[in-house]
Amino acid sequence: MKIGYIQFSPIxxxxxxxxxxxxxxxxxGKEADLLVLPEFCTTGxxxxxxxxxxxxxxxxxxxxxxxxxxxxxxxTNTFIVAGICEKVSDSEFYNSAVLVxxxxxxxxxxKIHLFNNExxxxxxxxxxx
Numbered sequence: 428m429k430i431g432y433i434q435f436s437p438i439x440x441x442x443x444x445x446x447x448x449x450x451x452x453x454x455x456g457k458e459a460d461l462l463v464l465p466e467f468c469t470t471g472x473x474x475x476x477x478x479x480x481x482x483x484x485x486x487x488x489x490x491x492x493x494x495x496x497x498x499x500x501x502x503t504n505t506f507i508v509a510g511i512c513e514k515v516s517d518s519e520f521y522n523s524a525v526l527v528x529x530x531x532x533x534x535x536x537x538k539i540h541l542f543n544n545e546x547x548x549x550x551x552x553x554x555x556x
Contacts, residue, residue, distance in 0.1 A: 485513065538552055
């Protein structure tokens, strides 16, 4: 199994531009069986207030990023892990990682141990590690 990671500097708030960049980089790394993208790779990091979560948060698995990653995973026969701001409702957000593969969406992990001021913005996940 070949495992790779993608490192780049997401531009804060430029969700579509960052998503397009991840697709471009995934395509370049398609020889890997599993690619891991950064935390908050579509939104950038360091939210200032909860209104930003409202604007940038996405539903999992039906949001545009998860759908796009599922499509490229199928095209490249690659599994992808990517960090995302998950919006469950207007007041419930998680620092999440989605897992997709050639067959589509597999699962989501909601970060349990929130760091520093992440607790001010996100709920702690309660799933298994």
